Amino acid sequence: MNFIERIKPHLISDDVLIQEVVLHAIHDFPYLSEENVNALVKEAFHNKEKQLSILVYIANHPLNEEAIQILIHSIPGMDKSKTHLAIDLLNQIEPKLALKYKPDLENYMNADKWALYExxxxxxxxxxxxxxQKLVNTLDRAVEFQHDAxxxxxxxxxxxxxxxxxxxxEIEAVIQAELKEPSFSFDGILNVYMIGRLKLEQFIPTLAxxxxxxxxxxxxxxxxxxxxxxxxxxxxEVKPYLLKDESIIFAASVVENIKSDLAVxxxxxxxxxxxEEDSQDLLIEALCHQFSEQALPEIREHMEKEYFSGLVDIEQAVYSYFAILGLEHPDLEEWRKVAMERELDFRSGSEQGKMLQSVPVHNETKVGRNDPCPCGSGKKYKKCCGK
Structure with a gap:
């Protein structure tokens, strides 16, 4: 059974903890089917308690016409504090598709966006x-990171x-020139993006x-x-970077999302x-998101420890891993209880949590993945607006 087959029965779950973990696991996974994306979009408007999480976590997945039609129909009835999440999804659709639905979408995008689509x-x-070139120049000259550009x-x-x-x-020439500089320009970064779009395998060692x-x-x-x-x-190529403090966060994210036995x-x-406790927690979370029984010995061993780093919600990840795979553990209910208390506290127990749900936050300045989130939620940036 592959990754998608394992998670599909839980993609829309009545258990909010499992739902969150599955959404986290598919956030950066690039090959979720249109059928599954559409199901999540429908669920976001069928169950408003899940709306925030779903709309945030599907942001990396392309929308087809059915999903766009659902959004067009549903946005007018949304809580005004959350409409920006749906509009952000619409702002990333394919140009010709956007123009096809321009009469319905015109009010949600500014004139500059429509000019770009045209x-x-x-x-x-x-x-x-x-x-x-105009956009690259704008990005390179800006004092702060320009998200919209x-x-x-x-x-x-x-x-x-x-x-x-x-x-x-052309890409080879740009990348080789960038490697000679102390830092990458935005042209270099965008060429990295294009390497991924084209799946140019010869660049894998360079990217790693x-x-x-x-x-x-x-x-x-x-x-x-x-x-x-x-x-x-x-x-x-990425495996050695799992052992370095300065690279483990991104390296673990990469290997976590390569769904293979070798990755596990x-x-x-x-x-x-x-x-380091931080590193061990990150790797256990990555193993949980693989949903493979091969990882069971390490996950069991890790949960015998008395202390965790706090970088990840480890009880929630492990509880969901056992529940999705149908595995038993004497501490399963205790993990669920701890994770649920943390989730409820975050959702409704603090003004900062409420503020997160009502204010759109972009990473306009450079924030470390382990730094406190600038939105004030109290969570690490990696686990909050940096998702």
Whole structure:
């Protein structure tokens, strides 16, 4: 039974803890079917308690026409504090599809966005390249990270890939030039993004070597690109970075999302070699998200410990792992209780938690994945707005 077959019965679960863990596990996994994405979009509006989590966690998955129609029908009735989450999904749809539904979507996107869609759908190669360069220049010159400009630049880059306007030789030239510099420009970062879109396997070792860079924007795109390959070659190249403090967060995310026996084995081996509690918790969470019984010895061993780092909600991850695989454990109910108390406290027990649900937060400045989230929730950035 593969990863999707294991999680499919739990993709929409009455157990909020299991639902959250499954959503977390599919957030960066690139090959969730349209059928499953549509089911989650429907559930988001059928069960409003799940709406926030679902809309956040499906943000990386493309929407088809059925999903777009659901959003168009449902947004007018949404809580105004959450409409930005649905609109963010609409802002990432394919240009020609957006233009097809422009009469229904016009009020949710600004004039600049519609101009971009018109350019991509009807502009020449030269016109699109000029827009790409304009956005790259804006990003490189800005004092702070410009989230909206970066999203637009990725849409332009994706269109260039779709149209076959980018060659391997051009990407090779950009990457080689960037490697000689102390840091990557936004053109370099966007070429990393295009490598993932094109699945250019010859770049796997180069991308893996970037995992110890100190640039979260670059690392996010490196991780996404590597995950898209769904290849054991990626596991082999990334494996050494599981043992380094400066790279384990992104390396664990990559290997966690390569759904293979070799990936599980790499995470198991790394668990026995690292010593920091943070690192061990990250690796156990990654193993839980593989939903493989091969990981059972390490997960059992880890839960015998008295203290956890607090970097991840370990009880929730392990409880869900056992429940989804139908495994027994004497502490299963205790883990569920601890995890549920934490979830309820976060959802309704603090003003900061309420603020998170009502205020859209973008990572406008550089925030470490282990740093406190700037939204004030009290959670690590990795486990909050950095999801």
């Amino acid at each position: 350019l991509l759908a009807n502009g020449t190669k030269e016109m699109v390249y000029a827009e790409y 970066f999203v637009k630049a990725k849409q332009v880059a994706a269109w260039m890939v779709t149209k076959g306007w980018v060659t391997e030789r 070597c970037l995992l110890d860079r100190d640039d979260d924007v670059l690392l996010d795109e490196v991780s996404v690109a590597l995950i898209r390959f769904q290849s054991d070659e990626v596991v082999k 084995e790499a995470l198991r081996e790394a668990y026995h070699q690292v010593e």
